[in-house]
Amino acid sequence: xTLAFDELADMHLxxxxxxxxxxxxxxxxxxxxxxxxxxxxxxxxxxxLGPGRHQQVSALSPWIRHRLLLESEVAAAVLARxxxxxxxxxxxxxxxxxxWKGWLELRPSIWADYRRNLDRQVSALQKDGRLNQRYQAAxxxxxxxxxxxxxxxxxxxxxxxxxxxxxxxxxxxxxxLGLPWELGADAFFxxxxxxxxxxxxxxxxxxxxxxxxxxxxxxxxxxxxxFTEGRFDPTGQLLAQPAAAEFTPPPAVGxxxxxxxxxxxxSSGLLMTDDDLGVHDLEMPAVHWQAALxxxxxxxxxxxxxxxxxxxxxxxxxxxxxxxxxxxRPLTSxxxxxxxxxxxxxxxxxxxxxxxxxxxxxxxPAQDRLPNLEADLAAQxxxxxxHYRPWDRRAWPQATHGYFRFKKALPGILExxxx
Numbered sequence: 001x002t003l004a005f006d007e008l009a010d011m012h013l014x015x016x017x018x019x020x021x022x023x024x025x026x027x028x029x030x031x032x033x034x035x036x037x038x039x040x041x042x043x044x045x046x047x048x049l050g051p052g053r054h055q056q057v058s059a060l061s062p063w064i065r066h067r068l069l070l071e072s073e074v075a076a077a078v079l080a081r082x083x084x085x086x087x088x089x090x091x092x093x094x095x096x097x098x099x100w101k102g103w104l105e106l107r108p109s110i111w112a113d114y115r116r117n118l119d120r121q122v123s124a125l126q127k128d129g130r131l132n133q134r135y136q137a138a139x140x141x142x143x144x145x146x147x148x149x150x151x152x153x154x155x156x157x158x159x160x161x162x163x164x165x166x167x168x169x170x171x172x173x174x175x176x177l178g179l180p181w182e183l184g185a186d187a188f189f190x191x192x193x194x195x196x197x198x199x200x201x202x203x204x205x206x207x208x209x210x211x212x213x214x215x216x217x218x219x220x221x222x223x224x225x226x227f228t229e230g231r232f233d234p235t236g237q238l239l240a241q242p243a244a245a246e247f248t249p250p251p252a253v254g255x256x257x258x259x260x261x262x263x264x265x266x267s268s269g270l271l272m273t274d275d276d277l278g279v280h281d282l283e284m285p286a287v288h289w290q291a292a293l294x295x296x297x298x299x300x301x302x303x304x305x306x307x308x309x310x311x312x313x314x315x316x317x318x319x320x321x322x323x324x325x326x327x328x329r330p331l332t333s334x335x336x337x338x339x340x341x342x343x344x345x346x347x348x349x350x351x352x353x354x355x356x357x358x359x360x361x362x363x364x365p366a367q368d369r370l371p372n373l374e375a376d377l378a379a380q381x382x383x384x385x386x387h388y389r390p391w392d393r394r395a396w397p398q399a400t401h402g403y404f405r406f407k408k409a410l411p412g413i414l415e416x417x418x419x
Contacts, residue, residue, distance in 0.1 A: 001399055017309075018052075019062040019160070019193055021316035023029070023324065026063035030077060033058045038086035045089060048162035051154050051395050057162065058090070061194035064097065066317045067278040071098055072391040076417045084414075091414075092407060093163075096242060097199050098384040099406045101362050104198040106253045108363045114201050115368075118182040122303055125183070138177055140189050147232035148172045159193035159309045160354030162247065164227055171219035171357055174245075176238050181208040181245070183304075190302030193313050197364025209244040211401060216244045253400050257360070258386035259393070262287060265411045266355035269348060274298055274314045274359035276389075277321035279328075282359065283389050291333040291351045292325055293344065294318050300365040339369040348382040360386040390416050 019025070036056065040195035044056040063069045071094055078087045104111060125132045137143045151169045155161050161169065166188070173184040185204040189195040202211055209216030221235040262268075262285050270292040272279075277294070298314035299306055318336045325331070333351065337343050348356055356377060361367055374384040394416045398409040 014046050017158070018054075018059060019313070021062075021066075021068075021313045022320040023063070023068045026060065026069045029049050029060060029063070030058070030069060030074060033060070034077060034081045036081040038089045042089040045093070046164050048165045048228050048231075050228075050231060051158060054160075054162055057306055059160070061097075062160070062313065064094075064189075065194040066274060066314070067276040068317060068320070070278050070281065070389070070391070071095070072417055073281075075414060079414070079417070091410065092315070095395070095406070095410060095413070096403065097196065097411075098395045099399050100196075100198040100202045101392070102396030102406075103202060105257060105361045105396050106255075106399060107249050108254070110205075111197060111201060111363045112141050114182060114185070114205075117130075118186055118303065121180045121182045122186075124180075125304075127411060131179075134177060135183060136178060136183075138173060138179060141367040143177060145172060145234060145237045146235050147228070147237075148177075149363075150232070153316075155188075155191050156287075156307070159191060159307065159313070161192070167207060167217055168219040168224055170204055171217050172238065174208050175216075175218055175242055176240050178240060178242050181205070181210075184256065186302050186304055190304060190306040190310065193310060195301055195310065209247060211250075213247050213249070256393075256397055257386065257388065259388045260383075262385055262387065264288075264355055266383075267351075267353050267355060268355045269351055270322075271295070271344065271356050271358040271384075273359070273361045273366045274318055275364070275366050276316055276359045277319045278359075278389075279325040282387075284357065284387050287357065289329055289331055290353060291331055291347070292322065292329075292335070294322060294336045294338050295344070295349045295366070295369075296336060297361075297366040297369060298338050300369060315379055339366070341373060342372055344370070344373060345376055345380060348377060349380060355383050355385055356389055357385045361390060365411070 037058070040056065041058075047056060049056070060069060060074065064071060064074065074094055075091055078090060084091065125135055139152060141149035141156075143149055148169060151161055151165050170181070170184055173179050174181050181204050185201055188204070189197070189200050192200070205211040206215070207217040219238065221233060221238055225233045264285055264287050268287045268289055270289050272292065272294045274294070274296050296314055296318055298311045301310065315336070322336060335347065377384045391413075395413045396411065398406050
């Protein structure tokens with residue numbers, strides 16, 4: 001058995017991080033939070049009490065983003081403790097992430113448009129000194145808007161922000177600082193431990209008024225004062241109010257990505273990415289795995305700056321997943337590597353694989369890195385089989401319209417838990 005990954009001696013995770021990058025820590029946090037997932041969460045979820053005081057929300061998102069915890073198992077654990085009506089608010093928040101992923105899977109051109117526009121905005125930063133000065137003040141927490149600067153510093157120091165603070169931050173970025181939303185989305189994506197292509201991109205679009213016709217989100221001093229329990233009072237600081245972005249209807253709903261059929265008798269390898277490290281339950285037919293390969297795409301989140309704590313969390317989470325995988329399956333090799341098509345092709349050739357089962361990443365940087373993988377593997381006699389989890393296959397087709405329609409489908413989606 002060969003485990004080809006580093007020991008990560010030079011970790012850059014924040015000291016005393018609340019998110020150790022391993023499944024055992026995630027399960028412990030979920031267990032501790034379960035008593036609060038009902039009425040306490042429902043009544044206190046919007047209060048941002050500051051760094052180290054986020055106990056009234058689950059703070060599970062860094063682990064869920066990498067699927068060290070699955071959305072389905074979080075929902076199942078909560079429903080085993082609470083009635084649906086009592087825990088509905090928390091279940092809905094977990095499912096927002098699922099909804100955003102499904103929405104983008106059905107409209108992947110939105111992601112491509114965002115990345116093209118981001119490239120243009122990054123180029124503008126290099127040419128426009130005033131824009132770059134305002135941008136640098138925002139990302140370093142030196143705008144003079146006290147609450148915004150505190151959140152900017154918390155983000156860079158911890159890799160996390162309360163959800164309500166993320167909304168306030170994005171609104172101030174767009175409507176008060178007048179900065180392009182794409183640069184803000186990129187700043188989040190490169191700093192957040194739970195940075196997710198779908199949730200992050202579409203949430204910023206929603207704040208800016210691009211996601212839903214006639215809707216945008218504007219932070220107010222009164223709301224910030226109330227839900228920070230007086231930590232901040234930006235009265236008189238939120239002055240500039242630029243016009244909302246012009247809404248453009250989204251593209252038509254596309255087709256669901258198709259899963260392949262796994263041949264249990266084939267010489268098989270397992271291909272994963274840092275998007276899904278749920279090796280504790282692969283939710284697929286029994287296969288005799290020859291070897292496993294995990295691709296780490298964390299460094300490709302941002303063309304401007306991906307924080308060291310983001311890449312280190314991802315790498316350590318992969319290490320944890322491969323260690324657990326190796327402990328339960330007689331693999332000849334379990335490898336972590338950078339995104340590179342030649343590495344994948346060499347891996348398949350080395351192990352004489354006729355089938356490579358891909359726990360397929362969703363739309364985002366991971367998909368972007370390997371656009372021709374299926375054809376390249378086929379050319380050397382290896383079939384790429386895309387695998388999607390039952391939760392995703394059940395939920396994503398419901399993400400055709402707004403979240404309220406998706407919410408009505410939640411009882412049916414939750415039936416997946418007992419299927």
